[in-house]
Amino acid sequence: MPDVVAVTWGLGSTEEADELLTLARRCGDVTWLNLGQLPEGAVEAAARHGVTSIIQTNDPKLEQAGADATVEALAQYCRGASPRLVLFNQDFESRLIAPRLAGRLGTPVVMNALAVAIDRDETTVTASAFGGDTHAEYRLSGPTPHVVAVMPNAVSPEPAGSPTNPAIEQFAVDLSGVTERIRIVTPARTDGARLEDAQVIVAGGRGLGSSTNFRLIEELAEAVDGMPAASRPLVDDGWTEASRQVGLTGRITRPALYMALGISGASQHMAGCSAAKTIVAVNRDPDAAIFRYAKYGIVGDCLEIIPELIAAVREG
Amino acid sequence: MMRIVICAKEVLDSDAVNNYALAGRLTIGDDGRTITQTAIPRLMNAYDEQAIEAALRIRDTGVECTITVVSVGEDPSAILKHAAALGADEIAHIKLVDGETDCAGVAALLAAYIGTTGAADLILCGRQASDDDQGVVPALLGERLNTPVITIARDVALSGSAVRVTRVTPDGDAIVEADMPAVVTISSELGAPRYPTAARSMQARRMAPVVVTPTDLGLTTDDLTPRVMLEKLFVPAVQGNCEFINGASPAESARTLISRLREERLLA
Numbered sequence: 001m002p003d004v005v006a007v008t009w010g011l012g013s014t015e016e017a018d019e020l021l022t023l024a025r026r027c028g029d030v031t032w033l034n035l036g037q038l039p040e041g042a043v044e045a046a047a048r049h050g051v052t053s054i055i056q057t058n059d060p061k062l063e064q065a066g067a068d069a070t071v072e073a074l075a076q077y078c079r080g081a082s083p084r085l086v087l088f089n090q091d092f093e094s095r096l097i098a099p100r101l102a103g104r105l106g107t108p109v110v111m112n113a114l115a116v117a118i119d120r121d122e123t124t125v126t127a128s129a130f131g132g133d134t135h136a137e138y139r140l141s142g143p144t145p146h147v148v149a150v151m152p153n154a155v156s157p158e159p160a161g162s163p164t165n166p167a168i169e170q171f172a173v174d175l176s177g178v179t180e181r182i183r184i185v186t187p188a189r190t191d192g193a194r195l196e197d198a199q200v201i202v203a204g205g206r207g208l209g210s211s212t213n214f215r216l217i218e219e220l221a222e223a224v225d226g227m228p229a230a231s232r233p234l235v236d237d238g239w240t241e242a243s244r245q246v247g248l249t250g251r252i253t254r255p256a257l258y259m260a261l262g263i264s265g266a267s268q269h270m271a272g273c274s275a276a277k278t279i280v281a282v283n284r285d286p287d288a289a290i291f292r293y294a295k296y297g298i299v300g301d302c303l304e305i306i307p308e309l310i311a312a313v314r315e316g
Numbered sequence: 317m318m319r320i321v322i323c324a325k326e327v328l329d330s331d332a333v334n335n336y337a338l339a340g341r342l343t344i345g346d347d348g349r350t351i352t353q354t355a356i357p358r359l360m361n362a363y364d365e366q367a368i369e370a371a372l373r374i375r376d377t378g379v380e381c382t383i384t385v386v387s388v389g390e391d392p393s394a395i396l397k398h399a400a401a402l403g404a405d406e407i408a409h410i411k412l413v414d415g416e417t418d419c420a421g422v423a424a425l426l427a428a429y430i431g432t433t434g435a436a437d438l439i440l441c442g443r444q445a446s447d448d449d450q451g452v453v454p455a456l457l458g459e460r461l462n463t464p465v466i467t468i469a470r471d472v473a474l475s476g477s478a479v480r481v482t483r484v485t486p487d488g489d490a491i492v493e494a495d496m497p498a499v500v501t502i503s504s505e506l507g508a509p510r511y512p513t514a515a516r517s518m519q520a521r522r523m524a525p526v527v528v529t530p531t532d533l534g535l536t537t538d539d540l541t542p543r544v545m546l547e548k549l550f551v552p553a554v555q556g557n558c559e560f561i562n563g564a565s566p567a568e569s570a571r572t573l574i575s576r577l578r579e580e581r582l583l584a
Contacts, residue, residue, distance in 0.1 A: 068464075091486075092485060092486050095451060095467065096467050098452075099452035099455035099456055100455045100465065102420075102452075102456070103456040103458070103459030103460065104459050108543035108544045109420075109452055109456075110450070110544060111449070111450050111452060112450070124547075127448075129447065129448050129449055129549065130328075130337070130446070130447060130449070131330055131446070131449065133338060133551060134333065134549055134551055135549070136349075136448065136546055136548070137549075137550075138544050138547065139545045139547050140543060141543055141545070142543035143543070182466060182492050182493070183492060183493045183494065184490065184492050185480065185491040186489075188485045188489060188490040189487070189488045189489075194486065194487070196486065200582070224583055225584065232504070242470070243488055249444075249503065251486065257582040266334060266338075267334065267337075268334075277582075278577075278582055280573060281558070289554075291558040291560075292554045292556035293554065293556075294558045296559050296573055296576060297559070297560045297561065298563075298569045298570075298573060299560060299562075300566060300569065301566075305566050305569065308567045308570030308571075309573065312567075312570045312571045312573075312574040315571075
């Protein structure tokens with residue numbers, strides 16, 4: 001079985017590794033390499049997912065999650081262990097770390113992966129392209145490890161047929177030669193509520209007509225105790241702030257309920273909300289792509305419907 | 317004088333590709349991987365255009381700099397002319413037939429170009445190309461040049477010998493700094509790029525790109541052997557299963573929808 005390394009860091013809970021470990025197991029013999037503190041219940045999660053070994057590394061330089069230390073630690077691990085495939089959860093940080101690791105090792109890399117399969121010396125990766133409406137299949141060959149970053153929600157997590165009893169090993173990295181080249185002047189302000197964690201999201205799109213109507217989205221969001229969000233054109237045009245943008249180049253969300261109002265459902269946007277348990281949509285165009293993803297739909301002008309939705313919620 | 321190099325890619329207009337894909341009319345050639353619709357325009361990747369804008373804004377602050385825009389491909393002369401019209405001082409074309417290399421090869425070519433033309437203090441790239449969405453070339457280029465790579469910028473400013481970048485992170489904006497040379501990738505949050513002025517467009521018409529080949533840059537076919545091959549492009553099928561609520565009035569539709577969501581305990 002090929003050696004597959006699932007790389008994680010900064011996990012809030014083991015659930016955030018479920019998809020990656022599921023995919024890794026389907027590709028080969030899994031080593032779970034976690035940089036920094038393992039989340040609670042990691043050993044049980046690893047056993048459930050059929051992981052062979054957990055590699056832990058606790059160098060304090062990795063605690064600040066600087067890109068230079070992270071890439072160097074992973075490169076040292078890969079040079080020593082010579083895995084066949086390295087898998088990342090694709091997120092803001094791994095979007096840089098994965099290709100830099102591949103660049104340092106001189107091995108091929110593909111991002112935005114939806115499916116991965118190993119066939120002898122080659123790896124086949126299906127990835128989203130053109131914002132997601134089109135998929136691309138790539139064949140990776142040459143030096144290993146092949147490096148692949150996997151899109152959120154690409155895989156439905158599933159426990160292994162037979163659980164394992166994973167060994168926990170420490171991996172000692174030597175980061176003495178690493179000085180972070182990027183200095184943080186002002187860290188990002190975390191204002192608590194993040195779209196990524198929201199259970200209910202009310203999102204508006206072009207169908208709102210004008211920027212002043214975005215307050216309808218905010219009002220409905222407040223009424224249903226959810227968070228307001230927007231498609232990219234609204235953010236580009238300054239109707240709301242960038243932190244509200246859902247989509248391929250914005251937030252990747254997975255709420256229980258996603259209300260898409262005046263959103264056409266371009267794949268660029270759907271990449272950020274297709275994992276919602278239930279999508280409901282209001283759109284004037286009965287053929288809008290959003291209705292392909294929605295469980296419930298109303299065909300109509302969202303400017304007429306949203307006030308009625310607010311009223312219906314408040315009626316209780 | 318400081319040198320800013322922007323790496324730009326010619327792409328198929330992704331909005332047009334998506335419209336064809338959604339309408340079920342995207343045609344792929346016999347090779348299984350080439351979009352054959354000739355009606356789809358070829359444009360400069362929009363993020364790369366914003367990278368040029370970022371460079372122009374630096375120049376607007378009074379920084380003495382030259383701005384070079386370089387593109388790898390068969391014939392990106394149209395987008396290079398556009399770059400010149402926007403205000404590039406120099407345009408360069410690294411000549412390569414499509415499919416002869418992959419992102420790693422493109423990064424090798426760009427690194428060799430920068431290395432053989434007097435280096436660069438600041439290298440700006442779009443955050444990703446809107447065709448393959450890969451976004452790996454800037455990182456690979458940074459590894460080649462051994463420079464820091466700062467991704468997803470909405471603002472780029474100089475501060476002495478350092479570059480100061482406002483990044484759009486999932487937790488909000490963060491401001492970071494790195495000594496130059498550095499690679500910075502530009503995101504859509506930078507804002508709309510300017511339009512070319514008539515005078516600059518006239519000037520640009522007379523500018524010809526500097527054309528170099530991989531051999532000129534000291535790279536062989538072996539160096540450029542693609543390890544990531546595009547095998548297939550396809551439009552995935554999406555199963556629709558939407559239940560439409562057709563109330564007699566907007567109010568009735570809204571009430572039905574909300575009560576449905578409450579029954580399913582999706583709303584309190």
